[in-house]
Amino acid sequence: MPRRLLIGTLLALMPMMVWAQDDVFARNIEITDxxxxxxxxxxxDQIPARSRLGGTLVEVSAVEGMTVSAGQQIGRVVDEKLALQLTAVDASLQSLGSQLANAEAELARGENLLQRGVTTAQRLDALRTQVDVIRGQIGAAEAERNVLEQRKAEGDVLAPIGGTVLTVPVAAGSVVMPGETIATIGxxxxxxxxxxxxxxxxxxxxxxxxxxxxxxxxxxxxxxxxxxxxxxxxxxxxxxxxxxxxxxxxxxxxxxxxxATSSAVVVPVNAVTSRMGLDFVTVVGPDGTLRPRTVVVGAPHTVDGRALVEILSGLEGDEQLVTDSE
Known part of the structure; x- marks a missing residue:
């Protein structure tokens, strides 16, 4: 088939083509890879909620996927020895309280006897010292009790941050050590x-x-x-x-x-037509004639909101094109 006849046949098979209102050209642009x-x-943030106390984990209220707030209690650890130690301190405080009451009564009698000249000032000073010693022992016992109460309170496992419970690696009844993870909060x-x-x-x-x-x-x-x-x-x-x-x-x-970026020749999507398994663009010649040209089409791209297609071969860039009327 003569070349002119082939071109004429291809032009007849193509849909109606019109000039775009703004001139359409094949462009060389930088394409992002x-x-x-x-x-x-x-x-x-993924922070573990740890046990501050060693003992038995008697309660776990956190479950995977649960939303918690910062400071919310999600578990409780109990050390049974703390209860025994608190009982011992309470008994000691009760005994010291009785000793203090007796020492203060002795001191009051000593002051009365000293006023009547029956006892000596040295004896009265010893009674005052005894009262001060017992009061000091009571203060030390109360401080020890406060420490035990604080340790007991540290059995409450608190969420370090607000978020979602990701993992709970332990179950109620487990024996845990200080610093062991009870739950992980994201x-x-x-x-x-x-x-x-x-x-x-x-x-x-x-x-x-x-x-x-x-x-x-x-x-x-x-x-x-x-x-x-x-x-x-x-x-x-x-x-x-x-x-x-x-x-x-x-x-x-x-x-x-x-x-990365690479240089590519792109044309509007509606500038490419397919016929007989081949892709064509219509190029405007220097004399205004329309000439179909076979091209190899690459990947589509969107640049500034326009749908473009990469041309791998067949165009060099800056060719004036005709777009489909639709």
Whole structure:
């Protein structure tokens, strides 16, 4: 088939083409290359609620997924020895109280006898000293009781921050040691934590826009922090995402990161037509004639709200095009 006849046939098969109101050209632009990685939804702060007292865990009110406030009691540890020690201190205080009452009575009699000249001042000083000693012993016993009461109060396990209970590794009836974790609380908000291959570290900048393909639809986030330490060949980064779904902590979410840029020739999507398994664009020649040209189409892109498609071969850029009438 002669070349002119082939071109005429292709033009006849194409839909009606019109000039755009604003001239349409193939453009050379910088395209952002996106790297697909998985991020994990994590709490900004994960703080364990620890037992401050060793003993038996008699009560655990926290369960996974429960929302707690800072200072809320989520468990209770009991040390039975504290109750025995408190009983002993109370008995000691009762005995010292009786001794103090007797010593004060002796002191009152001594002062009366001294006024009548029956006893000596030395004897009266000994009675005063005895009263002061007993009062000191009572003060020491009361301080010891306060310490025991404080230790008993430390059996209450409190939430260190407000947030969501992530894990509860122990059950009621367990014997725990001081400092043992009763529950882990996640709070301070949630974010996406990424582990990016270190070869892409130089292309990441704090504040970059990140694409997130969440289960409830695509959204954008902001690269909030890049950690300087590389772990196992990966750079750790945090992404802030408004309205991030936090029903499941540590859930994996597909994230696309801008890791590089490359030059590409792009045209509007409606400038490309397909016929007989081939893709064509219509180029306006210097004399105003319309000439179809076969192209190889690449990936679609959105630039400034316009739908564009990359042209891998067939155009060099700056060619004037005709777009579909629709």
């Amino acid at each position: 996106w790297k697909a990685v998985f991020g994990r939804i994590e709490a900004r 709070g301070g908000g949630f974010f996406l934590r990424l582990a990016v291959p270190e070869r892409h570290a130089l292309y990441l900048e704090e504040g970059d826009t990140i694409r997130i393909e969440a289960p409830d639809g695509a959204r954008q986030g902001r690269l909030a922090k890049i950690y300087p330490q590389i772990q196992n060949g990966r750079v750790i980064a945090d992404v802030e995402v408004p309205g991030l779904e936090t029903d499941f902590v540590d859930a994996r979410v597909l994230v696309r990161l801008p890791v």
